[in-house]
Amino acid sequence: MSGVVQKYGGSSVANAERILNVAGRVARRRATGEPMVVVVSAMGDTTDELIALARQVTERPADREMDLLLSTGEIISCTLLAMALRERGVPARSFTGAQAGILTDRSHGRARILGVEPARLQRCLNDGEVAIVAGFQGITPETDVTTLGRGGSDTTAVALAAALGARCCEIYTDVKGVYTCDPRIEPAARKLDVISYEEMLEMASQGSRVMHPRAVELCAIHGIPILVASSLVDAPGTMIQETSEMEPSNKVRGISHDIHIAKVTVVGTPDRPGIAAAIFRRLTEAGILVDAIVQNASVHSDATDLSFTVNSDDLLRAQDALNDQVLALGCRELLTNDSLGKVSIVGTGVLNTPGYASRMFGVLADAGINIELITTSEIRITCIIEQDRVPDAVRALHAAFQLDEG
């Protein structure tokens, strides 16, 4: 194909006026003659409204039914965008996830894409039409409709870009790109022109809401450059791509944060093999993503404490999953704290560059912020701290690492 796949998020298609705006953008780009696939999310609050509707008939909607219900949100927005484009004289055709050939596993509510059968979209492109695809959804081998869970529409876009051999995947949203930190917290935050897949992955995993990590990861695997830009203004955005040669490394690129962190501590964990495995198997079965895990083998006793963090929305389900398990395994009790947040410094080589870690901890100490837990990766150092100190921490770190200076 060698064209582009664009994705427009829910706020970009929130109402008829914005859909017409997106149609204008697509039409102008289309005038360059490049083949185009456009993936859309559901309009604004549609998904929340559908969930509320389901809750009016049952407190425990069946996953399969919920997925079919939610899939209508993206179908509505993609048909409207196709109509708006045709109104402008641009040939366009809408496709459900099933029609677009998005094949998934059977994990309703958080399905993984198994493959894409792009023949039908390819035919549409060959006919010179713009293909408009409902994001966030796919179909199982039994033709049941699934949804892809968080970051679903981004993942649809990237999967189609890979299957069609697009030269670029463009994610349009309500922000102008990837920033050194959240500009709502630190007005001096600076938009990055380029960022590497790895750095973006860490930024995304650590709370930057611009793009979902699974979509970034998929692009990295297939080597597809991603542009993140605003659908509301004409501005260059941020390019996510291989950047080993283009950017100085060993430098902090950005500060990411998240204020929805809960910590679970399993107190008095018997210090023998298999206990941690049993605990995390339970969490996996319950579909709960665990973030940081910390355990120190005790030198003084035969029991230790095991801590991990989850998104605070998942805390109740994590407790439910573990409550009986804990005593059965011989652990003493389960302690939780759901008023935590985290702040990370991200940059290639951060962990291996002497001084970054101590500088980070020093900045937080100077601001009187206590560190609950520390985790690291090759290119990231993360501190779990009190939720209400997160903005202070972001501002202090942004200043200390001179990110406003580029």
Add this chain to the structure above:
Amino acid sequence: MSGVVQKYGGSSVANAERILNVAGRVARRRATGEPMVVVVSAMGDTTDELIALARQVTERPADREMDLLLSTGEIISCTLLAMALRERGVPARSFTGAQAGILTDRSHGRARILGVEPARLQRCLNDGEVAIVAGFQGITPETDVTTLGRGGSDTTAVALAAALGARCCEIYTDVKGVYTCDPRIEPAARKLDVISYEEMLEMASQGSRVMHPRAVELCAIHGIPILVASSLVDAPGTMIQETSEMEPSNKVRGISHDIHIAKVTVVGTPDRPGIAAAIFRRLTEAGILVDAIVQNASVHSDATDLSFTVNSDDLLRAQDALNDQVLALGCRELLTNDSLGKVSIVGTGVLNTPGYASRMFGVLADAGINIELITTSEIRITCIIEQDRVPDAVRALHAAFQLDEG
């Protein structure tokens, strides 16, 4: 299967409370152990709201896109009903038209069902689950989504009943059954316990809104009895079936009416072969259903007047379709009147029973109502009259034919 197919209309599933009510009804029926398929329309005004949304982005929505957009309405209601049933402990599963195997032609907006592939529904029934199917929609050989047009959900229900070999098709709506005339016009109107397919077909074709004629016709062809009853009260309803032996024939069974009639007169039509064919071919191509057609070959000149009636909603499109044609064919002009209505007496043998026609015309004459046009079938006599006299005509005929007496 030998179970039942039920259909619930838009007002029966208009909100969460009504969906829960329908779930209760289905659950009680289900307790008898009979296999059940339930077809639902979109909730209340959903379809109108989706049409309004489309009009916000374009005045001429493409048919294919419109169909995919509108199909979401029935998907939403069928998933909610399945959830509500599962909440009550009744195993249930929702299906889109495509998943239910409703195969149609490519006439978007008014597709005809070409066949039903019921294997998947059959599997669901064999598993002991209630199958909930989105009405009004199907899928083309290219897997494009179509809608079935007026009476679409009734037609879905009947087609499934035929394909699955159901013993009965039950249409639940906001009225208690088929009445001798519209009870909102004549409070003395009486609910019929039984009516024949043919009589119901004429009642439906002539404006009784209880059921769409195409669905009645399909049931007649397959010999499937239809029950029409209220979803809001427990009352026996009206059975539509072969009734040759059970009911006295040669009797007026009901008065139907319609107040949305427009008459088109092609003035000065050349009196030679092919003119009428050319005119009606144009209307067919534009997808306009023509009701009554009247032409009297002139004995005094080589030109005559050709009149026909259409639903008043279709008048503008009919004029658009014919405007150039009229002069090209050598006709003089097009006259229209969109303030007409019609009233019919329906009953087996009505036309062949001496006195019914003259009695009908006499009743209207006594009420001072002028007859614009008369059309008849074996079991029906219809008069086109001024729109605002329709209620008077219904009441006068209901009394004259003693329909309140049963």
